[in-house]
Amino acid sequence: MTRRANKNDIKRIIELLHQVNMVHHVIRPDLFKPNTTKYDELELETLLNDDSKPIFVYDDGEVQGYAFCQITEVKDHKLLENVKTLYIDDICVDECARGKHIGKTLYEHVLNYARSTQCHHITLNVWEGNNPAISFYKNMGMQVQKTTMETIL
Template identity: 50%
Template sequence: MTSARGAKRMHVRRAQERDVDDILRLLVEVNMVHHAIRPDLFKGPATKYDARELLAKLDDDKEPIFVCVDENDALLGYIFCQVEVTEESELRHGIRTLYIDDLCVDERVRGMHVGRSLYEHVLDYARRNRFHNVTLHVWGGNDAALRFYRKMGMTDQFICLEQVL
């Protein structure tokens, strides 16, 4: 796939051990976006996983991680997913959801459709594996992310409100 700007070819694959350092770097980028929006909640700069924790996740099919790489296998972005299961009950249908826990595109390659490639890969993965839906959360104030996900076709499932005291 070639970007709209005629840049490098890219493809999406499962994350591997050789990707860990770049993923950790991008985790800091995501943290700093959240820190800028909500410094009352997010410290910065930091990552939510260390290298050891990240390595443990690489082969976990309940928490698949995909990366978008260029033709030289340089990491352009990642998407972390989690399998969520709602058990059948008197109230609810039993369903399997693929939750997007985190998506980051390296700030140096934004606008090259890396996010779209990652998101569409996850949709295909979810369809192939017979998930009912794909969900995610967007922090209030992260307007660019909200616009992106709406452009991808996502709609509100529910809205979480707060009042900071």
């Protein structure tokens, strides 16, 4: 079952955040520190109370995955059209629960939520080298919107 996360989910979400961080650390150890998370318990409690940053979890008796989302809006911009975006800040399925369509279920829940809140599109960032994630997003119908380039000095 997919639902909004609550305070009781924090410990499990932190465990999953560790998994995601290690995927990123392996791909880019020059940027990502090992054995840490992007949010701590207090930060997660704050996020859980922010309706512009909903967190959804897949729960089959234990949280097996999550999707951190952010709703943003561009209004009255000189260059850009007025547009409401749902940005997926982070999405994860427990490495022991992969292959059970949990990621697809989470993504479809986010997609339906974005539609229900009149978003124009869903966006996210994915690191080059995270091939399983790239394949998953393409299978969900996502397309490349823009590319970020770098020169390491």
